Amino acid sequence: MTLRPLFVAATAAFALLAAAAPPARAETPSPIPTPAPPLAAPAPFSLDALAARAAALARAPYVPAPPRQPEVLERIDYDAHWQIRYRKDRTLRLGAVPVQFFHLGTYFRQPVKMFAVTNGQARELVYAPDLFDMPKDSPARDLAADAGFAGFRILRPDLSGDWMSFLGATYFRTEGALGQFGLSARAIAVDTGLPSGEEFPRFTEIYLEEGPGGQAIVTALVEGRSLAGVWRMQITNTPGQGQVMAVESRIYLRKPVARLGLAPLTSMFWYSETNRWHALDWRPEVHDSDGLLIAPASGTPVWRALDTPGEIVTTRFAGPTPKGFGLVQRDRDFEHYQDDGVWYDRRPTVWVAPASDWGRGAVTLVELPTHDEIYDNIVAFWTPETLPAPGQELRFDYTLHWVDQVPRQGDLAQVVASRIGMGGNPGQSRPRDQIKVVLDFEGPALAGLGEADGVTPAITAPQGVEIVNPFAHPIRGSDRWRLVFDVKSPPGTGTVDLLAGLSRGGRALSETWAAPLHPDRIEGLR
Numbered sequence: 001m002t003l004r005p006l007f008v009a010a011t012a013a014f015a016l017l018a019a020a021a022p023p024a025r026a027e028t029p030s031p032i033p034t035p036a037p038p039l040a041a042p043a044p045f046s047l048d049a050l051a052a053r054a055a056a057l058a059r060a061p062y063v064p065a066p067p068r069q070p071e072v073l074e075r076i077d078y079d080a081h082w083q084i085r086y087r088k089d090r091t092l093r094l095g096a097v098p099v100q101f102f103h104l105g106t107y108f109r110q111p112v113k114m115f116a117v118t119n120g121q122a123r124e125l126v127y128a129p130d131l132f133d134m135p136k137d138s139p140a141r142d143l144a145a146d147a148g149f150a151g152f153r154i155l156r157p158d159l160s161g162d163w164m165s166f167l168g169a170t171y172f173r174t175e176g177a178l179g180q181f182g183l184s185a186r187a188i189a190v191d192t193g194l195p196s197g198e199e200f201p202r203f204t205e206i207y208l209e210e211g212p213g214g215q216a217i218v219t220a221l222v223e224g225r226s227l228a229g230v231w232r233m234q235i236t237n238t239p240g241q242g243q244v245m246a247v248e249s250r251i252y253l254r255k256p257v258a259r260l261g262l263a264p265l266t267s268m269f270w271y272s273e274t275n276r277w278h279a280l281d282w283r284p285e286v287h288d289s290d291g292l293l294i295a296p297a298s299g300t301p302v303w304r305a306l307d308t309p310g311e312i313v314t315t316r317f318a319g320p321t322p323k324g325f326g327l328v329q330r331d332r333d334f335e336h337y338q339d340d341g342v343w344y345d346r347r348p349t350v351w352v353a354p355a356s357d358w359g360r361g362a363v364t365l366v367e368l369p370t371h372d373e374i375y376d377n378i379v380a381f382w383t384p385e386t387l388p389a390p391g392q393e394l395r396f397d398y399t400l401h402w403v404d405q406v407p408r409q410g411d412l413a414q415v416v417a418s419r420i421g422m423g424g425n426p427g428q429s430r431p432r433d434q435i436k437v438v439l440d441f442e443g444p445a446l447a448g449l450g451e452a453d454g455v456t457p458a459i460t461a462p463q464g465v466e467i468v469n470p471f472a473h474p475i476r477g478s479d480r481w482r483l484v485f486d487v488k489s490p491p492g493t494g495t496v497d498l499l500a501g502l503s504r505g506g507r508a509l510s511e512t513w514a515a516p517l518h519p520d521r522i523e524g525l526r
Helices: 047-059 068-074 519-523
Strands: 092-094 097-102 113-118 121-125 150-153 160-169 171-174 184-186 188-190 202-210 217-222 228-239 242-253 260-267 267-272 291-295 301-307 313-319 324-328 349-354 359-365 378-384 393-403 414-422 435-440 456-460 464-475 483-489 497-506 512-517
Touching: 047 217, 047 228, 047 242, 092 113, 092 202, 097 160, 097 202, 150 202, 160 228, 188 228, 217 301, 217 519, 242 260, 260 324, 260 349, 260 393, 291 359, 301 313, 301 414, 414 512, 435 497, 435 512, 456 464, 456 483, 483 497
Parallel strands: 113 202, 301 512
Antiparallel strands: 092 097, 097 150, 113 121, 150 160, 160 171, 171 184, 184 260, 188 260, 202 217, 217 228, 228 242, 242 393, 260 378, 291 301, 291 324, 313 359, 324 349, 349 393, 359 378, 414 435, 435 483, 456 497, 464 483, 497 512
């Protein structure tokens, strides 16, 4: 597995970065066989006891723990870090769950206490340098003998590779249904995208145990300047189908926060056919996700095409608890990426399904500028309309589905391609104040319909923006329909937020396409 550095550089001007109840806990998981890391003495463990500790931490002042030996960690850079390998013969096996651990390095400086849990007893896993193979000249050899672990990964039963990892702040990710790591999830996001800078709470303790049927159960204590909390994840891995994580969380604020992001997802979008001019690169498209899909509590699903903005952009979709939302890699055609090294066509889709009543709030999307694929610049999360007072408990439950595609929302057609270019028509003088938008839709609601069957465009634009010559037609030789229109905006118009779709007799035939257009940026390319 190769991890991309997360977009969380502390020195940046802004710190960037299904609805089923969780299954019952296993009563008598398998004991821990050897060999494994050294184990400390056992102590009683329960979710309630850990939550009580988190609540107590939130009532006390935050005491940051500075990294030990920062001058050594600085030398364990990206290349040096990935030359340090956990030894296969020291793999921890929690029944059917094989676990290995990550070493500290310049990008992962804070150790996380790791525990193995069996029969209600937790035993700390003790770091030892000989758990890792590393070059003789590795700077990691200069760390203290009790340096600690940076995180962990869960492997396939034959140890041929990993399918899940927890590494950095509160980040974690899996390989999804197609066997390729991509976007990440987080336990919590605090003040993401705000000028004040983002706060990154971190996992301080992680408890690992085997659940029913070989599931993995991960319970984590989280602490930061503004909050403390616990997260419990019961994880099922079905090769070829993806992973399902039933998540329970209990959160305690230390102080008010400006923006609390729950069930956050972090991804990368550089360019696609929508903004191909944004990058001089040999590949047609480069992104981990191409859209944010929202299934509201009622009404038409929204497909928000992702963008690479010139500045930080935050978009909110407000309402009651949604049926779900997620960052989706909908385009699965290798020909559209041509990358046989990192396989963007295989990157996971992650769908968040509430498992409790979240109340009112908003699905919030934060898009950040980027000039390269190594930076995660897309964040999506749920923002509650009201937050508990400091010290009060916030319980927040949901299920994460790491899949190929989100199940279709009813019979509505989906957006399968978004393209943007110069307005006007070939052979004629091109108007400089117009942008052409071409959207392709496909789905059961369009089956059997032809040009004479009353399929019409449904487009909403801001006041002062004109929609020119909108029309929809079936694409010959396919099951798709195409919606075409020009957007005419006054000089100096900044971002234009559009909604578009197909309808018939006042009934929606498609999900709603939502996207920001930037006439000024396109004007500069003419």
